[in-house]
Structure formats: C-alpha cells, structure tokens
Amino acid sequence: MTGESAPDLKIPVPRGPVPVAPPPRPRNTVELTIDGRSVAVPEGATLLEAARQLGIDTPTLCYLENLTPVNVCRICVVEVENSRTLVPACSRKVEPGMVVKTDSERVRLSRRMVLELLASSVDVSTAPQFQDYMARYGATPERFGPPAPPAAAGERDAARPGHHHAPHGADAATVHQPVKVDNDLYVRDYSKCIVCYKCVEACGTDAQNTFAIAVAGRGFDARISTEFDVPLTDSACVYCGNCIGVCPTGALMFKSEHDMRQAGTWDETRQTATDTICAYCGVGCTLTVHVQDEKIVKVTSPLDHDVTHGHLCIKGRFGWEFVNQRE
C-alpha cells in the first residue's frame, strides 16, 4: 500500500493518456552492400546486425545480445573491401558504401582455422553450436596431432608469463585439466573453456557487477580465474549463475546437470522447458524451468525479456530444490 494521491480511495482514478517513452534519437540510415546485396540500416548498427537483417547467419562465440562485444573469438570475421585485415562483424560499425563479403574463401579459411585451433586444444563435447560450426566449415582439428595429456590440477593456474618451454610439435597443446568442484551449485570445467570472456562480462559491468572473475595469464596460458585463484567459495562470487547462463561451451555448468551427465542420466530429449515467474521477491523474473522425469534439473531465463535480460539471482537460479524434495 502506498497510500498515494487520491484523497478518497473509494473513487476510481480516471483514465489518462497512454504514457510513451521518449522517442529514440533519430539516426541516419546507412547503405552498404553485403554479399552483393544492398541493405540499409541505422547509423551505429554493426555488420552483424546488417547481415542478420539480410538473413545471413553469421557464426558467433563470444558475442551475445545482452553483453558488450569483446572481439576475442574472431569467428564472426568478414571481409571488408579495402580493409587489410578481416574485421569482427559483431562490433564493427557500418559505414556508408561498405562492400562486405561474409562467405568468401578468405573468410571461410579464417573461421575454419579459429575452429580448428580451439577444438584441438579444448573439449567441445558439450558445445553443440560449436560442433555445428565445425561441420559447416569442414574443420579438422585432428590435423594438429593427438591431444597432449591433461595438466594436473592447479598446474595451468600456476603458469606465469614467460615461463614456457617450446612445444615439441608431436601433439596438440591443450587446456585439459581436472574439473573444479568447490561448491554445491556449479562446477567449472576449464578443459571446455575457449576464453570467450562472456562469463567475465556477465560477472562484470554488463550484468552482475560483482567482478568475482577475470582473465588471468597471457597467450596460451590465458584462463578465467578468481582473484589469486582462490576457490569460488572464498571469492566475491554471489552464485547468481549468470556466468553459466552465457557460457557457450558448457565449461560452466549447474552441478545438477554435471552430476547427471556424470551418471549418464542427463537426457535433453526427455526434458521440457517452461517459462514461469520466480516465486521469491517482487521483481518478477521470468524463469525457464527445465524438467526431466518430473524433477526440475535447471533454471535459465530468456535473453529477450525486459525484466531479466537473461540474468537471475541465486534464489531464482537455484532456489527450487524444495520443489524436488517434496513428497
């Protein structure tokens, strides 16, 4: 009860005009050519948005609608006429008269190479989208040789810049290492991490603003780390799980899902996903409830919802256990 305005609460307030948001700043239209077709988009749009407007499916790994592009994966690169290098479509703004090729041999080769380098060093077994891209571009990561043996627990976290041995070339260097399980809500399996920065962005200014994780190390030693590599339980982490929500490879995973996969019981063909509203505070976050065999197995949120933009808090993301425990 706010006890506001109307002096006599028994009288209904009359209907007023429909409020409207201030109109967006008017923007010029920019015309450009993509794959031989001309397209007009608002000034400030990206090449990715322009390509999507033409129905061109550009692969992305580190890009997500609710995050700021960081341009690290280079899978979305396209060829721009008169540009020496390929450019990342996810963040390159359109310019009048640009001539862009999204599927030239040069683009395909570059994308294939990115996929091969990543897949030769990272476990992509829980990244279906990544596997689709590999098929699309004919990536053959095995050409770099058999994968090197995994690192011991903590070994990669202890790597310091400059302390390197030259590779012997007989096998493919990998980031394989034991999975980190240090709490009951989620696991970090950095054998599957392509260092796309999405989790760092979601933990940072794009959503959660907790800053529990960042990229540590350089080059092949680059990795996602808490401060001083402390366990998650000693870090600033507040277990919102928004990093899991944006992870494209399953490196970050609900413990519920991880345990079921380990036990061989995870079966997405037997799962339903239903949108409902969180039972806790009055913000009204949409929860997508994933159910298998009449048990909740995980909760996510749609990216395109004005309330959550795909992000939740610990209660919405994990506070459903009581439903499964009822008998």
Next chain:
Amino acid sequence: MGGGTSSYREIEETDVILLWGSNARETHPIFFHHVLKGLHNGARMYAVDPRKTSSAHWAARHLPLHVGTDVALANAVAREILAAGLENRDFIAHATSGFEDFARHVQPYTLDYAAEVTGVPAEVIREMAHAYARADRAQLCWTLGITEHHNAVDNVRSLINLSLLTGHVGRWGSGVCPLRGQNNVQGGGDMGALPDRLPGVQHVENDELRAKFEQAWGCTIPPKKGWHLSGMFEAMERGDLTALYVIGENPANSEADQHHAIHLLENLEILVVQDMLLTATAELADVVLPAAAGWCESEGTVTNSERRVQRVRRALPPPAGVRDDIEILLELARRMGKDLGNPTAEELWNELRSLSPVHAGMSYARLEELNGIQWPCYDESHPGESYLHGRLWERPVLGPRAPFACVDHRLPFEELSPEFPIRLTTGRRLDSYNTGVQTGHFASPLRRGETIDLHPADARRLGVAEGETVRIVSARGAVLAPVLLDEGLRPGLAFMTFHFPDQVATNELTVDAKDPQSGTSEFKAAAVRIEPVGRSLVTAEAEVAAPVSV
C-alpha cells in the same frame, strides 16, 4: 490505486536515484541490475539506510540515519527544497492540493534539527535535497525500511510529498517505486486480497462497484471493509476471530512478537492451513490442505513491482495427493454447498477481466505475446502503461489533485533505555527468503545461518568476539545467536534476519506495534540488550528454553 509508478527500464534512464530503506542489491537483485545500468549511464544515487549495505556501497552518498527517523529526514529535505526555491511551482499549482499547509508544516524541520534527530550531517541532507530537486528525472524507491514501522503510512506519505514538491512523478524516468517483497504482493492486492478492496483494486465500500460484483457473482457482499492481518490477530486477542484459514503464509514464524502470535494461533477454535510445505503454522493446524507450488505446478498470473502482470505456468505436476489452489477452493465451495463448476485459471482470469477495467485488455494471448502487460490496460488495443499519473500533467488536470500530507516525526514505538540500549533492526540476506521455508532446502555456499550483526565497537565494549554466541534480550523474549561483525553498522545498531526460525526465533524479539492504517508491524525497530554467554551453547540453550523474566 497503489503500485510502483515507473518501470524498471526508466530507472536506467533517470538522473538521480533515491534508494530509501532498501537493500535492493540483496533483496531485489535483478531490479538492482537496472539501477546499475542507470549508474553506468551516469545517474547519481543516494542511499538512505541505517546500515551501509551492499546497495549503499554503490551510492554517491550514503545517509546513515537513525532507525525510524525517516519522516524527519524527508521533511527536512522538503524544507530545504523550499528554502532554496527549488520546488516545481507550476506542477504544485497545477496538480496538487494542500501545499500552503505543507510548506508551513515543514518549517520547523531545519537542516540542523534533522541532523540532530537523524544523525545525518546537514550538508549531506542539503546535497541530496538539491540533487533530487534539480534533476530532470528522478526516481524515489523504497522497500520495507519504510513500511515495516509503526508509522509506515506517514513514512510513505513523507516520501510522496517530495515527489509532488519537485514534480518527479507521472513523467518518463520520474516516479516513486515501492519494491514489493514477494512475487505477488502487488497482484494479491490487485486481486482483492486486501481488507477494503474487491478485485481490480475497487473499493468495497463504493456501492456502485459492489453492486457490479454482486450482480456478476449472484450474492451479497458485506458492505464494510474487513480486517488486515494485524487486525485479525487483534480480533483473535479479543475473541472475535475464532476460525482462521491460512493460504500460503507462515504467521507462526513471520509475525512480530512470535511467542504471543503462536499463543493466539493455538487458541483458535479451528486453524486450517493450505500450503505447499509443512510450515510451523501448518504444524499448529487442525486441518492441512497440501497445495501445489503455485509458481511451477499451477497456471495463473502474478504481478510484479512495475505492475506487470505475467503468466505462471505448470512446468511439472504436483506430487501425488497435492492439489492446485484453485482446485482446493472449488472443492471447498462444493462441500459447503455451492458448485462453482471447474473453471480453468484462464476462465477465472477472463471473469476478472470482465469486472476489473484496469485488467480488461489482458487476454492470456496478449500476456504471452507481450511478455506481460503493465496495468492499467483497458482494452485489447491498449499497450499497458509504463508509468502512472501522467494525468497530473494534463491541462486541466485529469481527476483529483494529488494531496500533500502533513506528517510529523515520531520515534519508533519502543524507545531505547538503559535496560535495552541497542536498536535491533531486521532484514533479508541475498540467498535466503523470509522464514526460510523455500530457501532452506538448497545448498547455498553463502549461507552461514542466523547471526547477530554488531559494529566492532559494540562487540569490543561487550567483550565478545566474532563467532561467539550471545544472548539477545528484548522486553518480549530472548534468543541466542553467534556474533558477526559488520563495519556497515553503527555503534548501538544491531541486525538480524528471520530466515532461520528453527535455529533462532528472531521474531520472539520484535515488537508488534502496528501502523494503525496499514497494519504492518514495526519489524525494523526493537530495543534489545546483548549479553555475553561465555559458556557452552548447550547450557545456554537450556536456560533460554525457560521463559525469560525481564
């Protein structure tokens, strides 16, 4: 009609945010994401809270007022705005009433007086007043720090005064926003679960409105408003209320002065509890009706703090023998001799739409398509309204003018004394919720159980260390809890939650002094003393099990 006047999106595009009596960072985390976007977009935030919370850490200024001095602060802000000539004279003249009286009324609330009463330095109050008044757009948000007081309605009125004084209401990006503590507090009230309202927030004492419902339902509706929750407990005390049917609420743990509340519940002739879990209240009940988990085992709608009506859907079936709330109510009606048929949730919603003009345009299909709709939504071509009270800016003003309220500072009901020198305030933590009925079941790495949070200076004075168990005594009861040190508190201020009633019954301490208008208890301000226990927990618990005489 009560409801947040603005949308979450608007706080991303506002210039000044007053977060008053709210730790939204922990209690409304996803709303706070919108606040953070606003801050990243350049908004300046002032946090008014006795504690330096994780929300206050994001503020440009934290105003650590003494518990229960909100009206003094708000009136001083108003006086300063007037003294500096920063009020919105056009808006005041055009859309408000009672301004002259209000301007006179706040005259005694000088900055120096407010600084004395609230403990907030005068120059900080002045800065907030000027920033709020000068902003093109400003949002004033509050939570239970405002409403869980014996003068809750006065607190709210004093804040609304500020929005009227500056014209920060009824425009894009400017508004007042009470954040709802529970997922359907807004919707429950909108649907008539208030003692004075019929569905669609239509007043039961308005003959015309009541006749509309009587005709639709084919029955007679009592023409006078009923009791709110606290009123019911008073009626139990008087013996006027002897039968209670509780749906989805746990008053045995959640009421202030818990010992007394449980006593009243035990003395009822019949207590029926309908809940999804066997709560402490259900354990007292004569009849328990096991209910489905509304949010994931039922169909229906809930309404959030921006008035957005959204669909809840059945994601899984309830356990065997457990029924949906609607099904239980219909069956109960049948057993009482009235067959209401077997309407679906959607059919019931459509009936509501036929009776509530502000929900009329919200078909299930549209709710689905638009990701929910914000009331009012008068017909199926109406988009819903992102902010309320745009009518106040129409010329001439549409409907009644918005009145200023002359309210005065009154200290919390329970004053500090040599016997009870510490102010105990209560709240929530990020990973837990209310009495812990739902959140107690998941393995939160953040959970550390109940604590009594003290400022390090108080702990030193009492000679207790972090982790040490102490006895917390109020005029109503005593509990034991381990100490947690929090620099964000001030000396003389302690903090507890009520998330772990089985471990620590915090509400045995709280005071059931109620706001006469809203019926809300003053959970935020009890007077306590803290005693070192200095012995093993087991011995101390055995002692506390016996009633404490004070």
